[in-house]
Amino acid sequence: MTYRLLRLILSLIAYVALRPQVSGLHNVPRRGPVILASNHLSFVDSILIPLVVPRHVSFIAKAEYFTGRGIKGRISKWFFTTMGNIPVDRTDPRAGQRSLEDALEVLDGGGAFGIYPEGTRSRDGLLREGRTGVAWLALAGHAPVVPVALVGTDKVQPVGKRFPRPYRGVQIQFGAPIDPARQLTAGVKPAQARRELTEQVMTSIQRMSGQERAPR
Known part of the structure; x- marks a missing residue:
């Protein structure tokens, strides 16, 4: 109930201040x-x-x-807990693996998990090479990956700014789901399967967002 109320309030604020253009929601099961794999x-x-x-993400x-x-x-604790976010200690040497394990628990429970394959926010607008954690999750959790492209959110709250501001150019597009079943049945080595699936995701994000790919 608390989550639904908070989501309703934030949704009203977002639609009044940003009027985001959303497309492709039918692609989300x-x-x-x-x-949900997005640029950041x-x-x-x-x-x-x-x-x-x-649905809850x-x-x-x-x-x-x-x-x-x-x-x-x-x-802060109430907000992020209510939104269903999972804390990760970035000083822990195993933080990356622990976060994937926590995400896998969400998927095993039939939930939706959001991830940024680039690993961090883009400071120059370029789309970085995706890390293979998204593919590891998809293959381990037998879960489809829906690519997500965000446009204009850097104008709402640029990196380094503490507070958001109104901006009417935000676009959120959800692409066609990518099924990991092909990699699971193709007989390729696990590392190759993860890289191929990750590249599929990043290519879809790039096509929707229009971002230039950063040099590898």
Whole structure:
């Protein structure tokens, strides 16, 4: 109930301030495990995607959002916990693997998980090479990957800015699901299967977002 109320309030604010253009939502399965793999331009990406998708989407969030002190810390912990985000300690040498294991639990429970294959926000607008964690998840969780392309969120809250601002040029596009079954049955080596699947995802994101690919 708390999540639904928070989502409703944030959705109203987002649609009034941003009027995002959303397309391709029919590509997101209404039930069952699914991975939403998106380009990453701004902090608000992890808020906007769950607001427009008609199901609960979990994202990884840095542990500091859950451990702050005082009123601000309590509000931050309540917000990210209510949104269903999963804390990850970035100082842990195994943080990357632990986050994938947590994500796999979400998929095993039939949930939706959001991930940024680039690994971090783009500071220059270029689309970085995808890391193969998204493919590992898809193959291990037998979950389709829905590529997501965000446009204009860097204008809402550029990297380094503390607060968002109104901007009416935001676009969110959901591409056709990519089924990992081909890699599972093609008989290719696991590392090759992960790289091929990751490249499929990144190519789809690039086509929708129009971003230039960064040099490898």
